[in-house]
Structure formats: structure tokens, C-alpha cells
Amino acid sequence: MAFGSASTVPASTVPGSTVSASTVSASAVPASGVLASTVSASAGRAQPALPGRMAGRRALITGGGGGIGLACARRLLAEGAEAVLLDRRADALSAADGIGAAPVACDIRDPGAVAAAVTRATGLLNGPADVLVNAAGVYRIAPLLDLTPEEWDDVQAINLRGTFLAGQAMAAALIAAGRPGAIVNISSTAGLVADASEPSAHYNASKAGVLALTRQMAAEWAPYGIRANAVCPGVIDTPMLRLMDDPAAGAAYLRTGVPQGRLGSADEVAAAVAFLASDDASYLTGAAVPVDGGVTAI
Numbered sequence: 001m002a003f004g005s006a007s008t009v010p011a012s013t014v015p016g017s018t019v020s021a022s023t024v025s026a027s028a029v030p031a032s033g034v035l036a037s038t039v040s041a042s043a044g045r046a047q048p049a050l051p052g053r054m055a056g057r058r059a060l061i062t063g064g065g066g067g068i069g070l071a072c073a074r075r076l077l078a079e080g081a082e083a084v085l086l087d088r089r090a091d092a093l094s095a096a097d098g099i100g101a102a103p104v105a106c107d108i109r110d111p112g113a114v115a116a117a118v119t120r121a122t123g124l125l126n127g128p129a130d131v132l133v134n135a136a137g138v139y140r141i142a143p144l145l146d147l148t149p150e151e152w153d154d155v156q157a158i159n160l161r162g163t164f165l166a167g168q169a170m171a172a173a174l175i176a177a178g179r180p181g182a183i184v185n186i187s188s189t190a191g192l193v194a195d196a197s198e199p200s201a202h203y204n205a206s207k208a209g210v211l212a213l214t215r216q217m218a219a220e221w222a223p224y225g226i227r228a229n230a231v232c233p234g235v236i237d238t239p240m241l242r243l244m245d246d247p248a249a250g251a252a253y254l255r256t257g258v259p260q261g262r263l264g265s266a267d268e269v270a271a272a273v274a275f276l277a278s279d280d281a282s283y284l285t286g287a288a289v290p291v292d293g294g295v296t297a298i
């Protein structure tokens with residue numbers, strides 16, 4: 001996968017039970033600056049939004065206060081959708097205010113909280129969300145031999161069970177209302193390939209699980225007009241990124257491991273998500289789309 005590498009992130013800094021999302025984010029290189037210093041000025045820009053493509057659509061974005069979730073919200077709003085951002089972080093609520101979305105605080109691990117949040121979103125959107133982007137997630141690093149069952153379970157609970165809970169609640173509401181919809185789950189290239197130098201088995205397993213879950217959502221809910229697809233981002237310039245913690249090692253990885261030779265931007269992931277959520281992808285379901293600059297092609 002390569003958000004970081006064994007050489008850039010010493011295992012000793014990541015005891016299985018103590019690394020939290022906030023710890024990872026706080027130590028990560030901020031989004032601004034990384035991209036500019038590693039790519040040409042024109043790289044990393046997604047094509048402009050297609051105004052009106054999502055008109056009348058109601059979007060719920062989990063992890064909406066994060067790098068990719070917020071970019072997805074901006075893109076869907078720019079294309080005409082209404083949006084509710086779900087996140088457990090307080091600052092996600094202010095991000096929602098700034099882009100014209102409605103905030104709903106929720107810990108995606110908690111089934112009762114997710115059910116309540118989806119109900120709340122239905123009220124805010126004046127109807128059940130017909131677009132769900134599951135972007136809530138954490139990235140934690142721990143070698144398998146140090147990984148505790150508690151840490152394993154917590155990553156599955158956020159990345160995989162949270163995706164299941166939000167998807168189930170959204171689909172149930174849509175099916176009850178007799179309406180079609182689209183789900184886009186944010187998996188990862190870590191769900192497609194292993195990386196011997198990257199000690200993050202719990203993360204990788206959760207993201208592979210998201211792909212299996214996506215296929216099952218597609219199969220079970222196609223009769224109701226609900227499509228489900230996944231995107232598999234590679235190294236994307238968000239607060240989650242660890243690759244550039246060691247700039248020299250990060251640059252070397254970009255040269256040798258990424259055919260396009262640069263980080264991706266959250267906007268580039270959002271462009272793929274908006275396509276999959278839109279009717280432009282009307283015959284596309286159960287797919288896993290890498291947005292990775294070619295990482296999984298080599």
C-alpha cells in the first residue's frame with residue numbers, strides 16, 4: 001500500500017493499542033505543500049464538476065470532515081446535490097457550514113448512532129439519501145507480531161463495520177421509500193495488493209473486506225435499483241497520508257512505485273466518486289476502481 005513504509009514509520013512508534021486516528025493525522029504531513037513540492041503545477045487537478053449532473057440528489061458522506069470525504073462533498077454539491085456530512089470530529093461540523101452542507105456528528109462504530117444519524121440525515125435532506133459515500137476511516141500501522149486483538153477489532157469496526165452499518169441503514173430507507181440510489185465505498189489499493197514493507201494488516205484486511213462487502217451490496221440490492229461500487233485510492237494528499245513523513249523516502253517511492261510519479265489529490269478521488277454516484281455509471285455496479293496513478297498496474 002504505501003501510505004508510509006517500514007523504514008519511514010518505525011514499528012516502535014505504533015503500539016497496537018495506542019495509535020489513534022488523531023495521532024496519525026497530527027503527525028502526518030499537511031495536505032498543502034506536499035503536492036506542490038512533488039508534482040508539476042498542473043498535476044493533481046480533477047476535471048471541473050459537471051453542473052447539474054447530481055441535481056435533485058441527496059448525498060450522505062461519512063468521514064465528511066476528512067480530506068477525501070470533504071472533497072467528495074464539495075464535488076457533489078458543485079454538481080447540484082444536497083449533502084449531509086457525517087463525522088465524529090467536531091471540526092467536521094464547521095467544514096460542513098463552510099461548503100453549504102449539513103453536519104451530523106456520529107461515531108460510525110456505533111450501530112445506534114449510525115441509525116440515528118441516517119434518520120437525522122433523512123430529515124435534513126427532506127428524504128432518504130440516494131447517494132452514500134463511505135469515506136470514514138482510519139489508517140494505523142502495526143506489524144502483525146505486535147498487533148493486538150483490540151487494535152485489529154477497532155480498525156475493522158471503523159473501516160469495515162461502519163461501512164456495513166451506514167450502507168444497511170441507507171439502503172433500508174431507500175428500499176422502504178421505493179427509490180433507487182448509489183453507494184460508493186472508499187476502499188484502498190491496500191485492499192487489492194499486499195506490501196511486504198508496510199505493516200498494516202488490519203487496515204489492509206478491512207479494505208479488502210470493503211471490496212467484498214461492496215460486491216455483496218451490489219448483488220443483493222440491484223433488484224431495488226441500488227448500485228454499489230468502490231474506489232481504491234493509492235497515495236492521496238490528505239491528512240491521513242504517511243508516505244511523505246520521510247520526504248526522501250516518499251519521493252523515492254513516488255519515482256519507483258507510482259507510474260504517474262506523484263501523489264493523487266482528494267479532488268481526483270472525488271471526481272471518480274461523483275462519476276460512480278451519477279447516472280453516467282448507470283450500468284456499473286460491484287466494481288472496484290483504482291484511483292492510484294498506476295500503482296496496482298505494475
Ligand SMILES: NC(=O)c1ccc[n+]([C@@H]2O[C@H](COP(=O)([O-])OP(=O)(O)OC[C@H]3O[C@@H](n4cnc5c(N)ncnc54)[C@H](O)[C@@H]3O)[C@@H](O)[C@H]2O)c1
Nearest residue numbers: 063065066067068088107108136137188233235236238240
Ligand atoms: N489518503 C490516502 O492516501 C488514502 C488512500 C486509500 C484509501 N483512503 C481511504 O479514504 C478514506 C478517507 O481518508 P482520508 O485520506 O480523507 O483521511 P482523513 O483522515 O482526512 O479522513 C477520515 C475521516 O474519517 C473520520 N472518522 C474516523 N473514524 C471515524 C468514526 N469512528 N466515525 C466517524 N468518522 C470517523 C475522521 O474524523 C476523518 O474526518 C478512508 O477510508 C481511507 O482509508 C485514503
